[in-house]
Amino acid sequence: MMKRHLFIVLALVLSVFISSCSNGDKSGKNYVIKDNMIVFPEPERVEGQKSVLQLAVDPIPVVRMGFIGLGMRGADAVNRISNIEGVEFKALCDLLPERVESVQNWVIKGKGLPECAEYSGEEGWKELCERDDIDLVYICTDWVNHVPMAVYAMQHGKHVAVEVPAATSVEECWQLVDVAEQTQRHCMMLENCCYDFFELTCLNMAQQGLFGEVIHAQGAYIHNLEPFWAYYQGNWRLDFNQKYAGDVYATHGLGPVCQVLDIHRGDKMNYLVSLSTPSINGLKIAEETMGSETFANGDMTSTLIKTNRGKTILIQHNVYTPRPYDRLYQLTGTEGFANKYPVEGFTLKEENIPSDIVPDHEDLNSHGFVPSHIKDSLMVAYKHPIAKDIEEKAKKVGGHGGMDFIMDYRLIYCLQNGLPLDQDVYDAAEWSCLGELTAASIANNGLPVKFPDFTRGDWNKVKGYKHAVK
Numbered sequence: 001m002m003k004r005h006l007f008i009v010l011a012l013v014l015s016v017f018i019s020s021c022s023n024g025d026k027s028g029k030n031y032v033i034k035d036n037m038i039v040f041p042e043p044e045r046v047e048g049q050k051s052v053l054q055l056a057v058d059p060i061p062v063v064r065m066g067f068i069g070l071g072m073r074g075a076d077a078v079n080r081i082s083n084i085e086g087v088e089f090k091a092l093c094d095l096l097p098e099r100v101e102s103v104q105n106w107v108i109k110g111k112g113l114p115e116c117a118e119y120s121g122e123e124g125w126k127e128l129c130e131r132d133d134i135d136l137v138y139i140c141t142d143w144v145n146h147v148p149m150a151v152y153a154m155q156h157g158k159h160v161a162v163e164v165p166a167a168t169s170v171e172e173c174w175q176l177v178d179v180a181e182q183t184q185r186h187c188m189m190l191e192n193c194c195y196d197f198f199e200l201t202c203l204n205m206a207q208q209g210l211f212g213e214v215i216h217a218q219g220a221y222i223h224n225l226e227p228f229w230a231y232y233q234g235n236w237r238l239d240f241n242q243k244y245a246g247d248v249y250a251t252h253g254l255g256p257v258c259q260v261l262d263i264h265r266g267d268k269m270n271y272l273v274s275l276s277t278p279s280i281n282g283l284k285i286a287e288e289t290m291g292s293e294t295f296a297n298g299d300m301t302s303t304l305i306k307t308n309r310g311k312t313i314l315i316q317h318n319v320y321t322p323r324p325y326d327r328l329y330q331l332t333g334t335e336g337f338a339n340k341y342p343v344e345g346f347t348l349k350e351e352n353i354p355s356d357i358v359p360d361h362e363d364l365n366s367h368g369f370v371p372s373h374i375k376d377s378l379m380v381a382y383k384h385p386i387a388k389d390i391e392e393k394a395k396k397v398g399g400h401g402g403m404d405f406i407m408d409y410r411l412i413y414c415l416q417n418g419l420p421l422d423q424d425v426y427d428a429a430e431w432s433c434l435g436e437l438t439a440a441s442i443a444n445n446g447l448p449v450k451f452p453d454f455t456r457g458d459w460n461k462v463k464g465y466k467h468a469v470k
């Protein structure tokens with residue numbers, strides 16, 4: 001009798017295991033399928049590790065920095081940041097010594113700054129992280145190096161700023177979260193699109209209720225990279241896309257709309273479904289340049305996300321076909337609408353626009369964009385306070401029209417003043433995990449995928465997205 005019971009229990013356990021691994025999960029991937037939903041692991045918080053939600057550390061009046069990765073993005077970052085007061089450059093690192101030399105000459109010597117220590121080679125970055133005179137490590141390498149470098153830097157007591165996407169898998173996202181919590185260090189992903197002028201203005205308008213309740217948002221990275229593939233060092237980007245399906249570069253589209261929707265500040269992303277086209281142009285370029293016969297990343301990937309409050313988000317990725325550059329950025333609210341590409345515009349209810357901002361309400365109707373002079377007045381009236389302070393300088397220094405400089409400025413300002421950063425490690429994880437989550441949905445005919453809750457239950461503790469100010 002006992003034996004029979006044991007057999008039944010074992011058979012049940014086995015059948016649950018088999019059903020959770022069936023339906024397409026034959027690739028050894030890191031998820032199970034449960035109740036028609038793909039579920040990735042959500043490991044419990046280890047004892048002694050504590051949340052870094054709203055993390056604030058002691059003010060760092062002079063932020064001492066080290067840079068890893070001095071290619072197209074990293075070299076410009078050093079140059080931009082050299083325009084911020086209260087920063088000291090301590091060390092520069094790249095795989096290739098000539099790139100270190102070039103930034104040392106162009107920016108450091110060019111501006112008469114004290115010379116930086118130089119590191120190069122595969123593991124030079126470790127020595128940079130081990131130095132005891134650096135507060136912030138700024139990482140601009142290829143994607144697969146982001147997490148090992150960020151983790152090592154935090155484990156050596158440094159705060160980290162890391163380019164997008166911060167991580168390439170759900171497991172890597174957890175690693176960033178866990179190490180940030182263990183070390184109580186900042187880990188900010190450098191999502192610059194959150195700082196573009198139109199996005200900041202819309203965020204301010206949304207927070208002041210001009211769109212009513214924002215129920216749907218859209219974002220994208222649509223950028224034909226054909227002219228750029230050859231310039232990524234060692235072909236890292238095409239190489240990555242050749243291997244991985246899914247929206248591998250989702251954060252530019254997702255970041256700004258997550259801020260409007262208060263993700264992990266009152267709402268959270270619950271699940272997504274994703275579909276992708278075949279890879280035609282991607283495969284063609286990989287055949288020509290890498291001799292590759294396969295290409296995992298579909299030319300166009302579309303993803304729909306459902307939030308806990310029932311809102312929806314559409315995110316798209318296409319870096320292969322001829323199209324005008326497009327990050328979509330669109331907000332649909334119960335009282336209004338904002339759209340960035342291809343034309344910036346607002347549709348608003350007249351009763352929501354104060355007459356001291358737009359005295360002539362006759363032009364307004366809810367079937368078209370407000371006329372351009374009204375749009376211009378709104379852009380001035382609702383300019384985000386953080387843009388107001390720094391707009392002129394940002395436009396002069398540049399970096400995608402100034403947004404990159406605002407991002408750097410905010411990062412340094414928050415560190416100097418001991419404030420929580422604009423983007424925390426949970427944002428980095430939530431926005432970066434889209435790569436693997438969408439790949440899993442695509443591999444399973446668009447099956448829903450549950451978002452891991454990287455805050456481990458704390459997503460509703462902070463009420464509303466805010467930029468910290470002193």
Ligand SMILES: NC(=O)c1ccc[n+]([C@@H]2O[C@H](COP(=O)([O-])OP(=O)(O)OC[C@H]3O[C@@H](n4cnc5c(N)ncnc54)[C@H](O)[C@@H]3O)[C@@H](O)[C@H]2O)c1
Pocket residue numbers: 068069070071072073074093094095096099121122123124125140141142143145163164165190191192231232233234236
């Ligand atoms: N936020 C944005 O608007 C934006 C724009 C472009 C690129 N990026 C991101 O910036 C990062 C870099 O992109 P990029 O266009 O500059 O690529 P890139 O190929 O020009 O630069 C990458 C650099 O990393 C260096 N590197 C590689 N391995 C290294 C190692 N072990 N140690 C030190 N350095 C190493 C390479 O030598 C190269 O100089 C990527 O994450 C990319 O997604 C962001």
